[in-house]
Amino acid sequence: MRRGRLCLGGVFDQIAILAPGLLGASVARAARHYGAARRVTLWARRPEIRLQLKGQEWCDRVADTPADAVRDAQLVVICAPVDQIVPLVRQIAATLPAGAIVTDVGSVKGEICRLGHIELKGRAHFVGSHPMAGAEKTGWENGRADLFARRTVFVTPLRETDAMSAGQVAAFWTALEAEVASLEPDAHDEIVAHISHLPQVLASTLCAALAKRDARWRNYAGGGLRDTTRIAGSDPRLWKTILEQNRDEVLRSVRGYQEELHGLERALANRDWFEVQAILERGRAYRDQFRPVP
Structure with a gap:
């Protein structure tokens, strides 16, 4: 053999x-x-x-x-x-x-x-x-x-x-x-649901939501929207299978994100500008800690 x-x-x-x-x-x-x-x-x-x-x-x-x-x-x-x-x-x-x-x-x-x-x-x-x-x-x-x-x-x-x-x-x-x-495999799947799969979901659903608006808006897209939604151009069939296989962890990541978004929604509704700024500052602080891309 x-x-x-x-x-x-x-x-x-x-x-x-x-x-x-x-x-x-x-x-x-x-x-x-x-x-x-x-x-x-x-x-x-x-x-x-x-x-x-x-x-x-x-x-x-x-x-x-x-x-x-x-x-x-x-x-x-x-x-x-x-x-x-x-x-x-x-x-x-x-x-x-x-x-x-x-x-x-x-x-x-x-x-x-x-x-x-x-x-x-x-x-x-x-x-x-x-x-x-x-x-x-x-x-x-x-x-x-x-x-x-x-x-x-x-x-x-x-x-x-x-x-x-x-x-x-x-x-x-x-x-x-x-x-x-x-x-271990399950620990990996939890991590990538949050740092890879959730960003894909957010980019794709943001574009799907904007697609329901006036078609002329897309002509005004600047760098912020283009950067935020770049990965929305990924292959939908490929991502469907990824989301299917990691369904449970992706659901948990989506629900966690919804809680954060609802917190911002409440702060805006209540005109709680200190909380709005606190959320934005937490986001910037996390982003600033990314290690440089090679």
């Missing part, structure tokens, strides 16, 4: 990246640039994308099927939308070398990590990941080797996850110059 060879310091002999878009192509580029992988195999769902990937210098091989892509891999990185990650794990499970490690880049971790562990138990190891990185332009052609540099990457092992495999995944991301934060 083939076995995935142990990596040293986050360096793998063979990695496979499934469904590379912006993140997957950036993983491939970064792994080659920083020497974290000696060989990189890719698989994309669409034949025309596979053909385009074959000409890239940061890719050693393009496979026609997921199973073929992972047959010699020590590490597999699944970069598909969150609702396609577990089906891909099932698809490759029988072909994975014994002891191989599978990770992903999905923004919801609880269900994916639990089901991934079950699907691979006894043969390979699933360790969830979530890079807090992105760019204005998506698609594999916009991948960058420095996308993860000084950006947070969550690594989310379960209690029962093989500790050595979790350490190797963390070392891999560290080799790509990311800053790794290790959390």
